[in-house]
Amino acid sequence: MSTLIRWLHRIEDAVLITLLLAMVLLAGIDIFARTLFGGGIGWIPPLLRVMVLWLGLLGALLATRTREHIAIDLINRLGAAWLQRLSRVVTSLFAAAVCAIIAWHSQEYVQLAYEYGDQAFARLPAWPMQLVIPFSFAVMALRFLVQAGQSLRHAEETA
Amino acid sequence: MSLLVPLLLLLLALAGAPLFAVIGASALWGFYQTDVDLMIMAVEIYRVAEMPVLIAIPLFTLAGYLLGESKAPQRLVRITDALLGWLPGGLAIVALAVCALFTAFTGASGVTIVALGALLVPALQKAGYPRQFNLGLVTSSGSLGLLFAPSLPLILYGVVAQQMSLGTPVSIDDLFLAGLLPGGLMLLALALYSGWQSRHLPANDAPFNGREAWAAIKDCGWEIPLPIIVLGGIYGGFFAVSEAAAITALYVLIVTVVIRREISLKHLPVVMRDSMKLVGAILLILAVSLASTNYMIDAGIPQQVFAFIQQHISDPITFLLLLTLFLLVLGMMLDIFSAIVIMIPIILPIAMEYGIHPVHLGILFLANMQLGYFTPPVGMNLFIASFRFNEPVMTLYRATLPFFFILLATVLVITFWPTLSLVWL
Amino acid sequence: ATTLKIATLAPDGTSWMKEMRAAAKEIKQQTEGRVKIKYFPGGVQGSDKSVLRKIRIRQLQGGAIAAGALASIAKETQLYSLPFTFRNLEEVRAVREEFDPIITKALEKKGFVLLGLSEGGFAYLMSDQPLHTSDDVRQQKVWVPEGDIISKTTFENGDVQPIALPVSDVYTSLQTGLVDTIAANMTSAIALQWHTKLTHVTDFPLTFLMGTLVVDAKAFNKINADDQAVVRSVMAQAFANMDQQNEQNEAKARAALAQNGMQFVELSAEDKQAWYQLAKRTINELADQAVYPVDEYQQLQHLLQQVRQQTAATP
Ligand code: NA
Ligand code: NA
Numbered sequence: 001m002s003t004l005i006r007w008l009h010r011i012e013d014a015v016l017i018t019l020l021l022a023m024v025l026l027a028g029i030d031i032f033a034r035t036l037f038g039g040g041i042g043w044i045p046p047l048l049r050v051m052v053l054w055l056g057l058l059g060a061l062l063a064t065r066t067r068e069h070i071a072i073d074l075i076n077r078l079g080a081a082w083l084q085r086l087s088r089v090v091t092s093l094f095a096a097a098v099c100a101i102i103a104w105h106s107q108e109y110v111q112l113a114y115e116y117g118d119q120a121f122a123r124l125p126a127w128p129m130q131l132v133i134p135f136s137f138a139v140m141a142l143r144f145l146v147q148a149g150q151s152l153r154h155a156e157e158t159a
Numbered sequence: 160m161s162l163l164v165p166l167l168l169l170l171l172a173l174a175g176a177p178l179f180a181v182i183g184a185s186a187l188w189g190f191y192q193t194d195v196d197l198m199i200m201a202v203e204i205y206r207v208a209e210m211p212v213l214i215a216i217p218l219f220t221l222a223g224y225l226l227g228e229s230k231a232p233q234r235l236v237r238i239t240d241a242l243l244g245w246l247p248g249g250l251a252i253v254a255l256a257v258c259a260l261f262t263a264f265t266g267a268s269g270v271t272i273v274a275l276g277a278l279l280v281p282a283l284q285k286a287g288y289p290r291q292f293n294l295g296l297v298t299s300s301g302s303l304g305l306l307f308a309p310s311l312p313l314i315l316y317g318v319v320a321q322q323m324s325l326g327t328p329v330s331i332d333d334l335f336l337a338g339l340l341p342g343g344l345m346l347l348a349l350a351l352y353s354g355w356q357s358r359h360l361p362a363n364d365a366p367f368n369g370r371e372a373w374a375a376i377k378d379c380g381w382e383i384p385l386p387i388i389v390l391g392g393i394y395g396g397f398f399a400v401s402e403a404a405a406i407t408a409l410y411v412l413i414v415t416v417v418i419r420r421e422i423s424l425k426h427l428p429v430v431m432r433d434s435m436k437l438v439g440a441i442l443l444i445l446a447v448s449l450a451s452t453n454y455m456i457d458a459g460i461p462q463q464v465f466a467f468i469q470q471h472i473s474d475p476i477t478f479l480l481l482l483t484l485f486l487l488v489l490g491m492m493l494d495i496f497s498a499i500v501i502m503i504p505i506i507l508p509i510a511m512e513y514g515i516h517p518v519h520l521g522i523l524f525l526a527n528m529q530l531g532y533f534t535p536p537v538g539m540n541l542f543i544a545s546f547r548f549n550e551p552v553m554t555l556y557r558a559t560l561p562f563f564f565i566l567l568a569t570v571l572v573i574t575f576w577p578t579l580s581l582v583w584l
Numbered sequence: 585a586t587t588l589k590i591a592t593l594a595p596d597g598t599s600w601m602k603e604m605r606a607a608a609k610e611i612k613q614q615t616e617g618r619v620k621i622k623y624f625p626g627g628v629q630g631s632d633k634s635v636l637r638k639i640r641i642r643q644l645q646g647g648a649i650a651a652g653a654l655a656s657i658a659k660e661t662q663l664y665s666l667p668f669t670f671r672n673l674e675e676v677r678a679v680r681e682e683f684d685p686i687i688t689k690a691l692e693k694k695g696f697v698l699l700g701l702s703e704g705g706f707a708y709l710m711s712d713q714p715l716h717t718s719d720d721v722r723q724q725k726v727w728v729p730e731g732d733i734i735s736k737t738t739f740e741n742g743d744v745q746p747i748a749l750p751v752s753d754v755y756t757s758l759q760t761g762l763v764d765t766i767a768a769n770m771t772s773a774i775a776l777q778w779h780t781k782l783t784h785v786t787d788f789p790l791t792f793l794m795g796t797l798v799v800d801a802k803a804f805n806k807i808n809a810d811d812q813a814v815v816r817s818v819m820a821q822a823f824a825n826m827d828q829q830n831e832q833n834e835a836k837a838r839a840a841l842a843q844n845g846m847q848f849v850e851l852s853a854e855d856k857q858a859w860y861q862l863a864k865r866t867i868n869e870l871a872d873q874a875v876y877p878v879d880e881y882q883q884l885q886h887l888l889q890q891v892r893q894q895t896a897a898t899p
Contacts, residue, residue: 046730198641
């Protein structure tokens with residue numbers, strides 16, 4: 001089980017890093033094409049913008065894995081130990097619920113976009129690009145749920 | 160009932176819930192109440208893929224992380240020391256200049272303190288500055304440079320302001336110009352204080368050394384073009400922000416990995432992954448806040464808040480004073496990115512009703528936030544410095560206090576003297 | 585009561601938005617408050633595409649959007665947008681009576697009520713050089729609006745590789761020299777400050793720009809029939825006013841540009857003929873890609889021939 005998870009994490013990292021490298025290279029190529037040959041490469045700028053969305057959401061997924069989301073850390077700095085554990089369980093559950101709701105409604109939306117043939121750029125359909133939204137929020141929901149469970153177990157062990 | 164949910168969300172935020180979840184929940188709740196289909200969340204999040212300037216965020220962040228992991232900080236200290244070190248208070252001024260430049264590139268994510276603190280604090284110590292002063296200087300300089308291009312908060316402010324329908328356009332180039340003098344003022348004020356502090360120190364035994372300066376310049380051969388490309392390119396009108404970001408990222412990647420080989424191919428993926436964590440955290444907050452902003456515009460909330468405030472405050476001076484107070488508290492509690500996406504959609508339309516220029520608001524907002532980074536008791540950089548230098552937080556409270564009041568004075572000047580920000584526009 | 589929430593990229597405070605707000609007030613009065621219209625100007629709801637998405641999920645009921653953004657919904661909306669179709673505004677107005685209803689019907693089939701079509705004037709080539717032929721243009725860096733397949737194909741047929749950018753990036757790009765040639769109407773060139781970076785206008789209308797006001801049919805049909813008629817007629821009147829207003833604004837903008845030292849480049853008959861040839865190739869190529877309705881466009885061309893013969897006959 002833990003080997004499987006390690007491999008999943010490695011794949012996740014690899015996708016993220018490849019995406020970032022591709023973004024740096026494509027953005028560079030586009031600028032060189034524009035300065036050297038006048039015309040740019042039409043599909044690069046809109047693709048870069050979609051890549052920003054993908055990178056952002058996959059990066060957020062990673063930040064969830066290592067609990068590095070931006071938060072006000074008042075209780076964790078000032079509160080008592082039991083309060084810290086309690087707040088960790090509650091806030092993880094809350095974040096899981098929010099992510100799950102967003103994931104659910106996003107997949108509904110992607111289906112709708114598929115049905116009416118929403119276009120992204122260069123007459124490509126938008127739904128494959130939008131799929132990253134329900135995917136990332138669903139996985140984040142799962143991660144927050146697991147973290148809530150871990151915090152709960154940890155709290156019981158130390159109690 | 161109408162207050163219960165916001166209070167609950169506030170409590171969750173204080174309890175350490177990820178802020179994106181709090182913002183997302185408030186948007187979900189608002190839309191649910193007004194019978195808007197919650198699919199709206201996906202539509203709003205997808206708008207991240209429709210804003211060209213956002214390309215700059217991952218690219219500049221990657222460049223900043225790569226620079227931070229390379230030996231560029233050491234070289235930066237060496238060259239500034241060689242060029243400025245002979246001035247009275249020279250080394251402290253070196254520290255200030257280096258921190259400002261570094262923060263502009265790395266977006267005040269605490270990287271400055273971590274990457275430069277280890278170099279600057281011992282160097283200052285050796286020159287005879289009191290430890291208290293050194294700690295205060297480095298901690299408060301960890302956010303210096305926020306107002307200079309290409310700082311991410313300036314870009315993010317521009318992005319958020321452009322989402323509002325304003326009579327006055329807010330371009331990111333204008334913001335970069337507007338930040339120059341206010342940022343310079345902060346730098347100058349701290350430099351003067353440092354000079355004054357160093358009056359008791361033994362006479363500077365290192366006068367300007369032409370040979371060392373030349374050696375340091377040669378040593379920095381690959382880094383020197385960077386500020387020229389980025390600052391010269393943006394301020395000179397040769398590049399759009401996203402183009403400058405693309406060139407910077409590609410250039411830094413090639414220099415640090417291929418030419419200087421200071422980041423090994425094995426270490427590169429780790430640096431890239433870490434930089435994307437920050438990007439993910441920022442963009443996720445931005446994405447959900449597009450939805451919450453949309454809800455607020457849909458429900459006309461800024462107008463309601465304005466109507467309420469207008470009953471009590473009639474003149475812009477009082478408004479700005481209260482705003483400064485509010486922003487200090489906010490900046491202490493919230494990180495700069497969340498503060499921008501949560502507060503600007505509400506504050507900006509109100510400030511404009513009081514006749515405040517949106518570009519000026521951006522500068523004074525960020526200047527306040529910069530102060531918030533080390534406002535006791537919970538400013539983030541106080542904790543980062545406490546961790547980095549292995550000192551109790553109380554020591555840092557005391558060490559940063561003089562710096563706090565000096566910068567507070569400059570913030571007031573920036574707030575009440577709009578010309579300083581708007582003179583170039 | 586029904587509230588129609590309508591979004592647009594047009595900034596608040598423009599004469600266009602003032603006309604729209606006056607129409608909303610009129611509708612509210614005539615329907616005794618049963619139909620209200622709430623506007624979201626200045627792009628606060630995002631791009632035209634984003635507005636269409638929000639109409640699909642019913643957060644918004646309508647949008648005032650460029651005809652080009654409706655291309656993927658109904659290709660009939662592109663009838664007036666093909667290059668060098670019209671030579672002057674009179675020609676456009678001569679065909680609208682016959683062809684506006686075709687656009688309306690096509691959109692209706694896709695679930696949209698078209699409450700208005702507004703004339704946005706002609707787009708002209710503007711540059712920092714005098715441009716006569718497509719050879720001249722080939723030396724330039726030409727901006728086309730992102731996703732505008734018609735403009736893109738037009739330039740590509742002249743062996744020009746255009747640079748696609750969103751409207752928001754054009755000013756900076758002109759400033760940095762990333763682009764030095766654009767196609768725009770006179771009013772936008774001034775309103776967006778593009779004219780400050782340009783010196784020459786090729787005085788030959790390239791394409792005709794159209795704006796639309798579309799409303800979700802499901803939302804519209806919830807309004808009772810009498811009130812629907814009120815909305816339609818008030819909006820129709822508002823759009824007629826706006827067309828007049830717009831014609832005047834274009835003329836004023838043209839005068840202002842001339843006064844600012846902008847040079848208007850006249851084309852020889854030969855040069856014009858070369859552009860028409862290029863347009864023909866483009867239009868054929870776009871037909872293969874099914875970008876516009878071919879039969880209807882041929883009818884439109886036919887009608888234009890008749891109009892031209894009549895004008896030539898009556899001195
Ligand atoms: Na906008
Ligand atoms: Na926040």
